[in-house]
Amino acid sequence: MYVGRFAPSPTGLLHIGSLLTAVASYMDARSHNGQWLVRMEDLDPPREMPGAAAAILSTLEAFELHWDSEVVYQSRRHHLYAAALARLKAQELVYPCFCSRKMVQAEAQGIGVDGIIYGGRCAFLSANMHLSTEKTPAWRLRTSTDITGFVDEIQGSEQQCLGKDIGDFILLRADGFWAYQLAVVVDDAEQGINHVVRGQDLLLSTPRQIYLQQLLGFSQPAYAHLPLLTNTLGQKWSKQTQAPSLDLRQREVLLRQVLTYLGQPPAPEVDSLSDLLSWAVQHWQLSLVSPQTIATT
Structure with missing residues (x-):
């Protein structure tokens, strides 16, 4: 249906x-x-x-x-969003990010199709790294250089290389608010x-x-x-x-x-x-x- x-x-x-x-x-x-x-x-x-x-x-x-x-x-x-994030953590597909907004802007890798591209300062951190500090991190999803595409029923063929066009993006903000991208999915x-x-x-x-x-x-x-x-x-x-x-x-x-x-x-x-x-x-x-x-x- x-x-x-x-x-x-x-x-x-x-x-x-x-x-x-x-x-x-x-x-x-x-x-x-x-x-x-x-x-x-x-x-x-x-x-x-x-x-x-x-x-x-x-x-x-x-x-x-x-x-x-x-x-x-x-x-x-x-609770549904937390469960999805936990699944991604278990696969090491996300990492904690402790960067301030000022730091993100200063170390950006350039401007992508939807804003600045994260420079990757925290990308080496494991999903458990946040346990060693009291500071609350944001959580970023690791992206790849593969092409993600689809055919829109109105706009036609669309594609992006998330690693180059978007960068690692946030799923849960440091202030505790869930990002639209995870929630809607x-x-x-x-x-x-x-x-x-x-x-x-x-x-x-x-x-x-x-x-x-x-x-x-x-x-x-x-x-x-x-x-x-x-x-x-x-x-x-x-x-x-x-x-x-x-x-x-x-x-x-x-x-x-x-x-x-x-x-x-x-x-x-x-x-x-x-x-x-x-x-x-x-x-x-x-x-x-x-x-x-x-x-x-």
């Missing part, structure tokens, strides 16, 4: 960009008679907005985007997610997640990365770029707008939002979604 998901972070209210992701993932799941799950990625409390998680769920319900099964909260799943596997439809801003993260899936013996989902919506300044719509929250009085207008952004055929006049969703599911074609960024006004 097709199992997809929508996994927002409760750092703010839903906006047009997040609605596009929710609708596309919902449409793709329902058009395959599959399940559509909702997961709240609440692993970074300092960045979260009080009440945002409940507001996100309420907004999805207002758009009649009804999910299957219970909502999963990452903040309640630390563990959650997708545990929930049986086999199709991931999400924003293009996460495309660069996918090879890291596939690499982790391989190391942990997890199945690799099919991926489809949606075009980003940008404002008049060319910035991705987000909380940081003051993306306005959705006006629930304009639900049908917004849904039609999102379907247009996704390249879907124009829907006829309908009697209800439910009818519009049903029509859109019946006519959904992922192949019509453009890989290009979409400028909005």
